[in-house]
Amino acid sequence: MNLRVLVVDDTIMYRKVVGDILAEMPGVEVVGTANNGKIALTRIASLKPDLITLDVEMPIMNGLETLEEIQKTYPDVGVIMLSTLTKRGSEITMRALELGAFDFITKPDAQVMQENVQLLRSALGPRIKVYAKRMELRALLKQRPRPVGAPAPAPAAPAVLASSRRMGKSKAVAIGISTGGPNALTKMLPQLPKLGVPIFVVQHMPPVFTKSLAESLDAKCQYEVREAENNEIVRPDVIYIAPGAKHMRVASGTGGAKIIQVTDDPPENNCKPAVDYMFRSVAREYGALSTGVIMTGMGGDGTLGLKVLKSFGAVTIGQDEESCVVYGMPKMAVEAGVVDVVSPLQMIASEIIRTVR
The missing domain is CATH 3.40.50.180 (Methylesterase CheB, C-terminal domain)
Structure with a gap:
C-alpha cells in the first residue's frame, strides 16, 4: 500500500518541488496540495493522507495552528514541518515538535535552484522511508492479538551496576x-x-x-x-x-x-x-x-x-x-x-x- 502524502505550502514553487520529489519515490502517492492550513484541514477528511508536509509560516492559518487541529482531529496522521532557518521559524518548529510533529526539515537557500531541489530530496528521502516503516510496524502491532487475560508487560528492570569498577553514583x-x-x-x-x-x-x-x-x-x-x-x-x-x-x-x-x-x-x-x-x-x-x-x-x-x-x-x-x-x-x-x-x-x-x- 502506498504512503499517501498531502503537501501544504503557501508557495507554489515549494508545493511543486516537494510534490515532484515525493512523486519520484517508490511507494509514495501525492494525494493533493493546499496553500494554507485552513484548506489543508478541509482536504484531510476526503483525501485521507497518511502524512502531511506542512510549511511553518503561512497566511490565514500557519503551520503550528494547523498542526494543533490535526492532532485533535486526525491524531494518526503524521506531519513533517518545513521551516526557514530563522529564529522565528525555529521557535515555531520547536513548538511543533514538542506537540508531536514527526520531524522537520529546513528549506534550503542555495542560489542555484537545482541545488535546493537536491538538498530537499536528500532531507525528505530518509524521513519518508522511516515514516513508512513506522506505519508498517504500527499496522502489525494493531493486528497482533493479545491473549485474553494476558499479563501486562513487566516494568523496566532495575538499573544495574555496569561492572565491578562502578564504586559510586554517577556524577554526570x-x-x-x-x-x-x-x-x-x-x-x-x-x-x-x-x-x-x-x-x-x-x-x-x-x-x-x-x-x-x-x-x-x-x-x-x-x-x-x-x-x-x-x-x-x-x-x-x-x-x-x-x-x-x-x-x-x-x-x-x-x-x-x-x-x-x-x-x-x-x-x-x-x-x-x-x-x-x-x-x-x-x-x-x-x-x-x-x-x-x-x-x-x-x-x-x-x-x-x-x-x-x-x-x-x-x-x-x-x-x-x-x-x-x-x-x-x-x-x-x-x-x-x-x-x-x-x-x-x-x-x-x-x-x-x-x-x-
Whole structure:
C-alpha cells in the first residue's frame, strides 16, 4: 500500500518541488496540495493522507495552528514541518515538535535552484522511508492479538551496576537523541529534580534550532537548560545542549574543573553534533561515574560511544521500541549489547535518578 502524502505550502514553487520529489519515490502517492492550513484541514477528511508536509509560516492559518487541529482531529496522521532557518521559524518548529510533529526539515537557500531541489530530496528521502516503516510496524502491532487475560508487560528492570569498577553514583549524565527528540525531552527532562550533576545532551539539529530547543526546555525544567558555549565551566544542575553544526565534548580545565569544548571537527556518522563524540568525552572525564542514555532517533549514532562508556563501567539506558518515534539509535545499541536497562520514555527519568542518588 502506498504512503499517501498531502503537501501544504503557501508557495507554489515549494508545493511543486516537494510534490515532484515525493512523486519520484517508490511507494509514495501525492494525494493533493493546499496553500494554507485552513484548506489543508478541509482536504484531510476526503483525501485521507497518511502524512502531511506542512510549511511553518503561512497566511490565514500557519503551520503550528494547523498542526494543533490535526492532532485533535486526525491524531494518526503524521506531519513533517518545513521551516526557514530563522529564529522565528525555529521557535515555531520547536513548538511543533514538542506537540508531536514527526520531524522537520529546513528549506534550503542555495542560489542555484537545482541545488535546493537536491538538498530537499536528500532531507525528505530518509524521513519518508522511516515514516513508512513506522506505519508498517504500527499496522502489525494493531493486528497482533493479545491473549485474553494476558499479563501486562513487566516494568523496566532495575538499573544495574555496569561492572565491578562502578564504586559510586554517577556524577554526570549524557543523553543522545534525534528524530522525535524535542517531544521526548519535553516529556522526560521536566521530571528530573535537581540532582547536583550536569547533563549533556546531543540532539541532532541545525544551528538556531538547538538554541530554541534550549530556551524552550529551560522554561519547563527544574534544571537550567542552555546551549553550550566553548570553554564554559561545567556546573551542576545545568543541562547543556550541543549547538547545531558543532560538536560538543567535555574536557579537563584548570584547577580540576570540567569545561565544555565546542569544536568544528569533521562529522561522525554523518552527524554534527554527534552523540558518539560527546559520549567518548564523558567516558574519558567521568569514567564509571557516569550514565549514558540513548533515545529515539534514526541511524546508529551513539552505539560506539555507549560501548566506550560501558567499557569504563558507566550505566547505560536505552529507550524502548514502543515509546520511540523512530527505533533506530536505541535498537542498534541494544543489539550491540551495550545497554544495561531498556525503559519506556515515561520511566527514563526515574532510571536516571536511580543512577545518581
